[in-house]
Amino acid sequence: MTSSRGRGAVVGLSVVLVLLLAAAGVLGWQVYRYRAEEGRRQEILAAARQMVVNFTTLDYQHGRRDLDRVLEASTGDFKQEFSARAPQLEQLVTENKTVSKGQVLEAGIVSYDDDSARVLVVADSTVTNKAVPQGQERHYRIQLDLRREGDRWLTSNLEFVG
Numbered sequence: 001m002t003s004s005r006g007r008g009a010v011v012g013l014s015v016v017l018v019l020l021l022a023a024a025g026v027l028g029w030q031v032y033r034y035r036a037e038e039g040r041r042q043e044i045l046a047a048a049r050q051m052v053v054n055f056t057t058l059d060y061q062h063g064r065r066d067l068d069r070v071l072e073a074s075t076g077d078f079k080q081e082f083s084a085r086a087p088q089l090e091q092l093v094t095e096n097k098t099v100s101k102g103q104v105l106e107a108g109i110v111s112y113d114d115d116s117a118r119v120l121v122v123a124d125s126t127v128t129n130k131a132v133p134q135g136q137e138r139h140y141r142i143q144l145d146l147r148r149e150g151d152r153w154l155t156s157n158l159e160f161v162g
Helices: 002-056 060-072 076-095
Strands: 099-112 116-128 136-149 152-160
Touching (some): 002 099, 002 136, 060 076
Antiparallel strands (some): 116 136
C-alpha cells in the first residue's frame, strides 16, 4: 500500500510541477510580448516626436541642414512634396531671417500595426523673424502617419489638425 501511495504522490507532484512550468512559460511569453509591444510603441513615439521637433525648428543660418533633417525622416508622397517645396521654404526662411525653436509637449499613438502608425503630437515653437523680432509663441496639434521601413519609422504624412 505504501509503494502505491508513494507512486501516487510522485505522479501528483509531477503533474503539479508540469502545470507550474506550463504556467510559467505562458506568463514568460506574455511578458516578452508586452515588452516587445512597449518597445515598438516607444520607437513610434520617439520617431514622431523627433519629426515634429525637426519640422518646427528652423534657423535661417542653417536652413538647408534643418530641412534635410525633415527629409531624412520622411518617405513617400510627403517626402516628395516636402522636397519639391524645400527650396522655396529655404529662400523664405533666409529672406525673413526666421528662427523657430520647437518643442513637443505631448504625443500619443492613435493606432498602429507592424508597419504603420498614426500619432497626434502637441507642440509649441517660438518664432522670430524680421516682422516679429521679439518672438511669437505658436501652438500646434499635428497628426503624423508613419511607416516602418527597415528598422526606422518614417513620416509618410504630416498635417496640422484642430
